[in-house]
Amino acid sequence: MLKPLTLCILLLVGGALFDSTAQKPILDVGLRLQKTINLYNENGLSVQYCHPTLCYDKLYFGLSYVTSRLGTAFNSNAIKQDNYILSGTWMFRPQHVVRPFARLNTGYFHADYEYAIFDDLDNNSMLLSPEGGVCFETHLPLKISLSMGYNVITGNGVNGAGTLFPLYLQTTLSWNVFK
Amino acid sequence: MRLYVMVMLMGLVAGCDKTPPITDAMLDSGTFFDPSLYHPEKYLTSIAHPNPTTAEKARPVIIACHGYSATTFEWDEFRAWLKPDSDQVFVSQVLLGGHGRSYEEFKQSTWRDWQDSIKSEYERLVKEGYTNINFAGSSTSGPLIMELVASGYFNGKVTPKNILLVDPIVVASNKTLSLVSILGPMLGYIDTGNSAAEDKYWYHFRPQETLQELQTLLNRVRKDLEKGVTLPAGCAMKVYKSKKDDVADPVSAVMIYKGMRTASGGLIDMDMVDSRLHVFTRLDLRTDATAKDRENQQNAFQDMENRVLNIMAE
Numbered sequence: 001m002l003k004p005l006t007l008c009i010l011l012l013v014g015g016a017l018f019d020s021t022a023q024k025p026i027l028d029v030g031l032r033l034q035k036t037i038n039l040y041n042e043n044g045l046s047v048q049y050c051h052p053t054l055c056y057d058k059l060y061f062g063l064s065y066v067t068s069r070l071g072t073a074f075n076s077n078a079i080k081q082d083n084y085i086l087s088g089t090w091m092f093r094p095q096h097v098v099r100p101f102a103r104l105n106t107g108y109f110h111a112d113y114e115y116a117i118f119d120d121l122d123n124n125s126m127l128l129s130p131e132g133g134v135c136f137e138t139h140l141p142l143k144i145s146l147s148m149g150y151n152v153i154t155g156n157g158v159n160g161a162g163t164l165f166p167l168y169l170q171t172t173l174s175w176n177v178f179k
Numbered sequence: 180m181r182l183y184v185m186v187m188l189m190g191l192v193a194g195c196d197k198t199p200p201i202t203d204a205m206l207d208s209g210t211f212f213d214p215s216l217y218h219p220e221k222y223l224t225s226i227a228h229p230n231p232t233t234a235e236k237a238r239p240v241i242i243a244c245h246g247y248s249a250t251t252f253e254w255d256e257f258r259a260w261l262k263p264d265s266d267q268v269f270v271s272q273v274l275l276g277g278h279g280r281s282y283e284e285f286k287q288s289t290w291r292d293w294q295d296s297i298k299s300e301y302e303r304l305v306k307e308g309y310t311n312i313n314f315a316g317s318s319t320s321g322p323l324i325m326e327l328v329a330s331g332y333f334n335g336k337v338t339p340k341n342i343l344l345v346d347p348i349v350v351a352s353n354k355t356l357s358l359v360s361i362l363g364p365m366l367g368y369i370d371t372g373n374s375a376a377e378d379k380y381w382y383h384f385r386p387q388e389t390l391q392e393l394q395t396l397l398n399r400v401r402k403d404l405e406k407g408v409t410l411p412a413g414c415a416m417k418v419y420k421s422k423k424d425d426v427a428d429p430v431s432a433v434m435i436y437k438g439m440r441t442a443s444g445g446l447i448d449m450d451m452v453d454s455r456l457h458v459f460t461r462l463d464l465r466t467d468a469t470a471k472d473r474e475n476q477q478n479a480f481q482d483m484e485n486r487v488l489n490i491m492a493e
Contacts, residue, residue: 036357037357037358038357038394038398039350039357072405076405076406077404077405077406077407077434077437077438078405079430079433079434079437111430113430113433114433114437115433115436117436117449117451118429118432118433118436118451120422120451121422121429121430121433121451154354155352155354155428155430156352156353156354156425157351157352157353157423157424157425157426157427157428157429158352158423158424158425158455161430162350162352162428162429162430162431162433163350163430164354165354165357166354166355166357166358167357167358
């Protein structure tokens, strides 16, 4: 017997694929390029999902992973750090090319200090960041979004991760795989 | 209407008086200066001993350099601690450029000005024939000295024997420094809230221009460390870093440890100190220094002296 979650996912995807008359879910899969002001480039993947029955093409839920390993820390001595992000996004102005959006991210941050001598230093943190920007979409499955975000939780030298800075800019290029 | 409000807000911000309320009791006032400017012979070895004997030329000189907005006061305790051994080690206390004078002079200064006085003392000592030169830097003097290494300044010159950094900063603990280019012009300056006693030795107000210079320096050195910095042959380095530090984030130590290498490709020495103080070697004027803090200070001073005298720890 299939588990309930697996069944839901199969119904959603199956319904999208086989019912050509209903609206299809939107699944934007893409690259997220993030630059922290006065610190690292952290890049990775982003997936944003919207269901037809839930504020279609307005409310998106997302998962992202961005890391300095694919940015500044690639082939350098920069600290290797990872961001695992869950997000909820509200996209304004459906059916328009230029669409402002507001997003709230949460998640988990981890920095690898590599040497045991630094084991006493804080290197993990929860993430919480509001984000706002604009998305460009046409009739193609391609979306380009640009936004600025602010990490509400940062390190302070006593608690928290030292390389979790407040302000960042991000660009996401994504493709709607269901279109 | 919206445009009108925005213009009004910008005008309000731009028109805000950016002159801090400086009093004559503050170093900022320009009514008194760092004592090294009145009596350089008491602070700088190059002035006190301009004609060293052959033995003195080989004696270790420690060029001790203070941090951002501070003065020679930051290394006074080290000098006092070394006094009984003054026939074995010289201490030369440098006042960073733009520091110890007035708020306006500080405001006009750049990180290169701050660094210039370190270079000036080093060059005077080399010219006078000193060969055993060592650096001790606290806080911002850490990146200032590391930048000298990274830029190749010591190539072809007398190699420093030791670089000893106390609580060097590469990343600030206060992450709003990263926003200084946006917030700075709006604020004009930062009020440190220092006590009256501290006001004699640290600037009370920090001009946003100098905070921007600080951020520029930190970015430069961070990127140098990311690429990798190699010490000159014959130069050893040790960092003494507080594990909790509300000024220089302890992650600075991680960046330095990952980025700096000895000439033979080895790691530098690192001591993560069980302290919550920034520049834990300076305890004067602290009202909350504990016995543990005193022990940390004494241990660091002893280790630093042992290193410049090339004494192996027992």
